[in-house]
Amino acid sequence: MDIKIYTSPGCFYCDQAKELCKRAGVEYKSYEIGTDLTRSEFLELYPGVMSSPHVIIDGEPIGTLVDTAKYFLKEGLINARKD
Secondary structure, eight states: OEEEEEOOOTTTHHHHHOOOHHTTTTEEEEEBBTBBHHHHHHHHSSTOOSSSOOOEEETTTEEEEEHHHHHHHHTTTTTOOOO
């Protein structure tokens, strides 16, 4: 599974997306907008995306933290039970 997470500096939800991947036991590559690529470069890749994090799995845009959690639930990578 190839996971890319595009993040913004100091973004709480971006940190949570990375933590979600860790809990699911999947590796990911993180790209910080403004450091690893410019905002313009990001928008060339993903026009109209205005929020962080932006998650791509196997080349398919998944979306935000919530979208990623739903995807992981559907794929059985995490479960919804509370500890």
